[in-house]
Amino acid sequence: xxxxVVVTGIGVVTxxxxxxxxxxxxLFSMKSGAGPIKRFDPAELPTRIAxxxxxxxxxxxxxxxxxxxxxxxxxxxxxxxxGKVPANSDSILSMGIGLELFSVDDLITLHNQGYDxxxxxxxxxxxxTPSDICAHLICQEAGINHSPLLHISACAxxxxxxxxxxxKIKSGKTKVALAGGTDSMINPMGIxxxxxxxxxxxxxxxxxxxxxxxxxxxxxxxxGEGAGFLVLENxxxxxxxxAQILGFIAGYGxxxxxxxxxxxxxxGAGALKSMGRALSAAGLRPxxxxxxxxxxxxxxxxxxxxxxxxxxLLGLRYKEVPVFATKSLIGxxxxxxxxxxxxxxxxxxxENKLHATKNLKKVAPGCELHHIFNNPIAFHGNYILxxxxxxxxxxxxxxxxxxxx
Amino acid sequence: xxxxxxxxGLTLAACHQAWSQANINDPDYADRTGIYxxxxxxxxxxxxxxxxxxxxxxxxxxxxxxSSTDSFNAMNPLLTFKCLPxxxxxxxxxxxxxTGRYFMxxxxxxxxxxxxxxxxxxxxxxxxxxxxxxxxxDQNNYLVSHHLRRIRPDLLxxxxxxxxxxxxxTREEFKPIGHINTVETSYKAFNPLENKSLLIQNAxxxxxxxxxxxxxxxxxxxxxxxxxxxxxxTWQGDADNFxxxxxxxx
Numbered sequence: 001x002x003x004x005v006v007v008t009g010i011g012v013v014t015x016x017x018x019x020x021x022x023x024x025x026x027l028f029s030m031k032s033g034a035g036p037i038k039r040f041d042p043a044e045l046p047t048r049i050a051x052x053x054x055x056x057x058x059x060x061x062x063x064x065x066x067x068x069x070x071x072x073x074x075x076x077x078x079x080x081x082x083g084k085v086p087a088n089s090d091s092i093l094s095m096g097i098g099l100e101l102f103s104v105d106d107l108i109t110l111h112n113q114g115y116d117x118x119x120x121x122x123x124x125x126x127x128x129t130p131s132d133i134c135a136h137l138i139c140q141e142a143g144i145n146h147s148p149l150l151h152i153s154a155c156a157x158x159x160x161x162x163x164x165x166x167x168k169i170k171s172g173k174t175k176v177a178l179a180g181g182t183d184s185m186i187n188p189m190g191i192x193x194x195x196x197x198x199x200x201x202x203x204x205x206x207x208x209x210x211x212x213x214x215x216x217x218x219x220x221x222x223x224g225e226g227a228g229f230l231v232l233e234n235x236x237x238x239x240x241x242x243a244q245i246l247g248f249i250a251g252y253g254x255x256x257x258x259x260x261x262x263x264x265x266x267x268g269a270g271a272l273k274s275m276g277r278a279l280s281a282a283g284l285r286p287x288x289x290x291x292x293x294x295x296x297x298x299x300x301x302x303x304x305x306x307x308x309x310x311x312x313l314l315g316l317r318y319k320e321v322p323v324f325a326t327k328s329l330i331g332x333x334x335x336x337x338x339x340x341x342x343x344x345x346x347x348x349x350x351e352n353k354l355h356a357t358k359n360l361k362k363v364a365p366g367c368e369l370h371h372i373f374n375n376p377i378a379f380h381g382n383y384i385l386x387x388x389x390x391x392x393x394x395x396x397x398x399x400x401x402x403x404x405x
Numbered sequence: 406x407x408x409x410x411x412x413x414g415l416t417l418a419a420c421h422q423a424w425s426q427a428n429i430n431d432p433d434y435a436d437r438t439g440i441y442x443x444x445x446x447x448x449x450x451x452x453x454x455x456x457x458x459x460x461x462x463x464x465x466x467x468x469x470x471x472s473s474t475d476s477f478n479a480m481n482p483l484l485t486f487k488c489l490p491x492x493x494x495x496x497x498x499x500x501x502x503x504t505g506r507y508f509m510x511x512x513x514x515x516x517x518x519x520x521x522x523x524x525x526x527x528x529x530x531x532x533x534x535x536x537x538x539x540x541x542x543d544q545n546n547y548l549v550s551h552h553l554r555r556i557r558p559d560l561l562x563x564x565x566x567x568x569x570x571x572x573x574x575t576r577e578e579f580k581p582i583g584h585i586n587t588v589e590t591s592y593k594a595f596n597p598l599e600n601k602s603l604l605i606q607n608a609x610x611x612x613x614x615x616x617x618x619x620x621x622x623x624x625x626x627x628x629x630x631x632x633x634x635x636x637x638x639t640w641q642g643d644a645d646n647f648x649x650x651x652x653x654x655x
Contacts, residue, residue, distance in 0.1 A: 043473035099447040099490050099511075102548060104457065105467045111458035112465055115554060122555040124601055128548065130446060132512055132597075132604065139594035147515040147592035147648075152444075152490040153507070164508070164523070171526065188469065192477050193485035256440065256498040256507055261408060261486060273436070273504060391486075392495030394507060 002235040005169045005250075006403065008243040009231030010343045011074025011180075013067040015051035015224055015330045019074055023340075024347045026329065027355045028376050033330045034207040034222050039063075039186055047200040049207035050186050051224035051331030061125050064098055065134040067227035067336070068182035072138045076178060079231035079243060084143040089176040089237065093139050094149040094165040095229075096157025096181030096335040100128035101189045134182065142178060152335070155295070156254070157181055158228065159338030159388035159396035163252030165232045166398070175237040180229030183335035194223060197262065199299060212359035213296035213325035214303050214367040221297040224331025228339035230346070247346045250284065250383060250399040253277020257393025263301050264389060268309025271295075274395035275313050275385060282383075282399040286313050289321060289399075290381020291354055292369075293345050295389045296325025297332055304366030306387065311369070322377065323369045328358035338388035338396060345384045345400040354379045408483040409496070412448055412543040415568035416493035417500055420539045423570035424501060427579065429535055439506035439533040440497050441520040444490060445617045446512040446552055448543035453484055493541060505533050514606040514640045517617050518590050518648045521571075525588065528575045539570035542616035553614075557605045560614040567613075569621035583628045584653040586635070593645030608640040620650065628654055 012019065015033025016026030026033070033051035042048040058066025077083050085091040106127040109118055120126040124133065135148035149164055151157040158181025165177035185194070194200045201220040203210035211222040238245055255277060257270035264271065279286065295306055311318040326341045327333075333340055348354050356372040363371060386398045420440075431437065460479055461472035486492050494509050508523040510516045517540050524536035543549065544564040553561045573585070597604055607614055608623075615622050620638045627636040631654050641647040 041469045043469035045473040045477065099488065100548075101447070101488060102449070102454075104461055104472060107454060107458050108462045108465070108467055110551075111455065112462075115551070121551075124555070124598060126555070127551055128447075130512070130552065130597070130604060136595055136597045139592075140596055143594070145593050147519060147590055149519050150510050150512075150516055151508075152511050153494070153509040154489055154491045157509075160508075167526070167530075171530065173526075188467075188472055189488070192473070192480070193488055196477070196480055196482040197485050198482075254506055256494070256504050258435075258495075258498040258502050258504050260499075261492065261495055270504060390491060391489055392491050393498065394491055394494060394509070 003170055003172060004235035004248055005166045005232050006235045006238050006248045007230050007246045007346055008233045008238050009075040009079030010246060010346055011071040012228045012340055012343050013053055013056055013071045014226040014340055015053055018056055020343065024351065027344055027347060028351060028353055030356060030358055031329065032208040032358060034210060036207060037186065040188055042191060045191055046195045046202050047191060048204045049210060049222060051222055052186055053226055060129060062129040064182045064184040065129065068134045069137060071180065071227035072178060072229045075229040075231050076142045085176050087143060090174045091144045091176040092146045092149060092165065092168055092174050093135060093144050094161040094177055094179040095135060096151040096161040096339060097131045098183035098185060098335045099152065100131050101187060102128040104188050144178065153394040154390035155334055155337055156388040156390040156394045156396040157335040159398055160254060162230060162249065162339060162342055162398060163254060163396055166249045166252045169232055169234050175234045177232045178229055179232055180227065181336040181339035182227035183333055184225035185334055186223060186225050209359045211298050211328050211331055213298040213328050213357055214363055214371060215360045216362045216364040218298040220299055222331040224333040226333050226336050226340055228336055228343045230342060245403045247349050247403045248401040250401040251278045251282025252398050253281055254396045259393050262391055264305040266305055268305040270393055270395045271306055271309035271387065271389055272312050274397040278397035278399050284383065284399060287317060289383050289385045291379060291384045292321060292323045293341055293384055293386040294323050294325045295387040296327050298327065302389065303364065307367045307369050319370055321370055322354055322372050324354050324372045325357040342386055342398060342400060345386055348379060348384060349402040352379055408486045410487050411566065412444060412541050413493050413496045415543060415566060416442065416539055416541040417496050419568035419570040420497045420537050423572045424537060427572035434535060435502050435504045437505055437534040438503045439524060439527050439536045440494055440503055441508045441524040441536055441538045442494055443517040443520045443540045443617050444493060444511050445542045445544060445549060447490065447548055448546045449487060449548040451547045454547045513617055514620055515590065515648055517620055522588060524573055528573060534574060534576055536573040537570055538573060540618045540621050541568040542566060542618045544616055556601050560607055563614040565613045565615055567615045567618040567622055569618045569625050571621060581655050583655055586651045586653050589649045591645055591647050603642045603646060606640050606642060624652060
C-alpha cells in the first residue's frame with residue numbers, strides 16, 4: 001500500500017473569499033482583503049485596519065469557531081460528498097487554533113456585577129468561548145472519532161497541524177485526516193495586544209497597500225483572520241474510492257529557534273532547519289524546490305531572517321526560485337495562516353500560476369530573493385516549500401507537491 | 406528573559422527537574438531532543454484584568470475611547486505574551502538550547518495524551534532520541550477560575566497550580582526509572598454545548614484538581630515512591646471517552 005499523503009478536499013474562509021473558488025479568484029486577481037476595522041470601533045488604537053472576513057454569519061460570538069465549521073465542511077464535502085469521513089478510515093482532526101481571548105464588554109459586566117449576579121455567566125459563550133469546542137463540533141459533524149489534535153504553536157499552528165496529519169498518515173496510523181487551522185484576533189484585546197508590542201503596521205490611511213512583505217517600507221503585519229482545511233488521505237485509499245486528487249504533501253519538518261521570545265534568529269537558523277527537515281522527510285534536495293510560499297509577514301525582523309534562511313537553503317538558486325507571500329493579500333491569519341496558505345499552494349498547482357507579493361515595490365536590504373512583483377506568473381513546477389514561523393521560535397515547513405494524473 | 410509568566414515558570418521548573426534527573430550528556434542533544442507540551446486554557450491574572458475593566462468603561466459599559474487610551478497605555482507591553490500560549494515552549498527550548506522537534510497542545514488530559522503519543526511516535530520513527538513531555542496548569546487566575554466555575558464548580562476549591570514533566574528516550578545507555586507499557590485512548594465525538602462536563606477532566610486520583618497535569622503528576626509521584634511494579638493512570642469521562650497509561654516501575 002502506498003503511503004503517499006494526497007489532498008482530496010480543500011475549504012477556506014478568508015478575507016478575500018469565503019470558499020475555495022472565491023479565494024482562488026481573489027488570489028489570482030491580486031485582491032486585497034484589507035480595510036478599516038468594522039467588527040468593533042478601534043477608536044484611538046495605533047492600528048485601525050485589518051483583513052476581515054466579510055459576509056459570514058454564525059451562531060458563535062467567537063467568529064473563529066464559525067470560520068472553522070464552514071471551512072471544514074467545505075473540505076470534507078469536496079472529498080466525501082455526503083459530508084462524512086468514512087467510519088473505517090481511523091480518521092483524525094488536526095487543527096491549529098487561537099485561544100479564547102476574552103470579551104471586554106463581558107469582563108466589565110462581570111467585574112461590576114459579580115459572577116452570581118450575571119445571568120449568562122455560566123454559559124460557554126460568556127466572557128470567552130473555549131476554543132476546543134469547535135474541534136468537537138467538527139468531529140461530530142464529520143464523523144471523526146479520534147481525540148482532536150489541537151496545535152497552539154501560534155503562527156506555525158496551521159502548518160504544524162497539516163504536518164502532524166501528514167506524519168499520522170505516513171506512518172499508517174490513519175488513512176484520512178482533516179487538517180487545518182482557524183483564528184481571529186480581530187477584537188479589542190487581540191488588536192491592542194499586538195499594537196502594544198508594535199508588531200502591526202500603523203499605515204491606517206492606506207490599508208490596501210499596508211501589507212508589504214519584503215518591501216523596504218514595511219512596518220509590521222496587517223492582522224488577518226479566517227480558516228483553512230484540507231482533507232489528507234493515504235494515496236491508495238483515495239485511489240480505491242475514486243477520489244479526485246488535488247495535490248500531495250511530500251514532507252514536513254519543524255524546529256525550535258531557542259533564541260528569542262519575539263525575534264527570529266537573525267540568520268534564520270531555525271527556519272533553515274525546519275525547511276531542511278521538510279525536504280529530508282520528502283526525500284528531496286533543495287534543487288528540487290520550484291517555488292516558496294514565504295511566511296512573509298511584513299515585519300522588520302521576520303522578512304530578512306526568512307530571506308537569509310532561504311538563501312542559505314537554495315545557494316545561488318535563490319536568484320531563480322520564485323518566492324511569494326500570501327499575507328500581502330489576506331494579512332496574517334495567525335493560527336490559520338499556514339493552513340490557508342497551504343490551500344493557496346494547492347490552488348497554484350491547479351491554476352498553473354503563482355500570485356505575486358502585493359505591494360512589493362522596492363526590496364528591503366537583506367530581503368533579496370526572486371520575488372514575484374505586481375502580477376501572477378505562470379507556474380509549472382512540481383514542489384512548493386511552505387513556511388510558517390511563530391513568535392517564540394517555532395518553525396514549521398511543508399513541501400506541497402503537484403499531482404499528475 | 407524579557408517576560409516570564411506563572412505558566413512559563415511552572416513549565417520550566419518541571420522540565421528542568423526531569424531533564425536534570427535524566428542526566429543526558431549527548432553532545433548532539435540540541436537537535437535530537439523534542440519538546441512536547443500541554444497547557445490548560447488561557448490563564449490571565451486578576452490584577453491586569455481588573456485594571457482593564459476599570460480603565461475601559463464609562464457608565465458601566467465598554468468605552469472604546471477609554472479602552473484604546475487609558476487602558477491601552479496602562480498595560481505592560483509584554484502582557485501580550487501571556488496571550489501567546491506557545492511561550493512555555495520558547496522558555497524550555499531557550500533554557501536548554503533545544504532546537505529539535507516540538508508539539509504544543511492544549512487544553513486537557515486527552516491532549517496531554519496526544520502530546521505523549523506524539524513524543525513516542527517521534528522517538529519510534531527516529532526523529533528524536535529524547536523527548537521532554539511536559540504539562541502546566543496555571544489555574545488560580547481569573548479566566549481559568551471562570552472556566553471551572555461555569556463547568557465544574559465542584560473543582561474550584563481544589564484547583565491548584567502545578568506542572569510535571571517526563572523525559573523519554575529509546576536510547577539504551579540510560580538507566581530508566583520506568584517503562585511505558587501501554588497507552589490507550591478512546592474518543593467519541595460529542596456536542597460540547599450539550600455535554601460540557603467532558604471539557605474538564607478529573608480522574609479523582611489526587612486530593613487536588615491538577616487539571617492537565619494530573620496524569621503526569623500521578624505517574625511521577627508513583628514512580629518516585631516505587632511501591633508497586635506497575636502504575637496505571639486512567640481518566641474515564643464516559644463509556645466512550647477515556648485515556649489510560651500503564652507504566653512499569655523499574
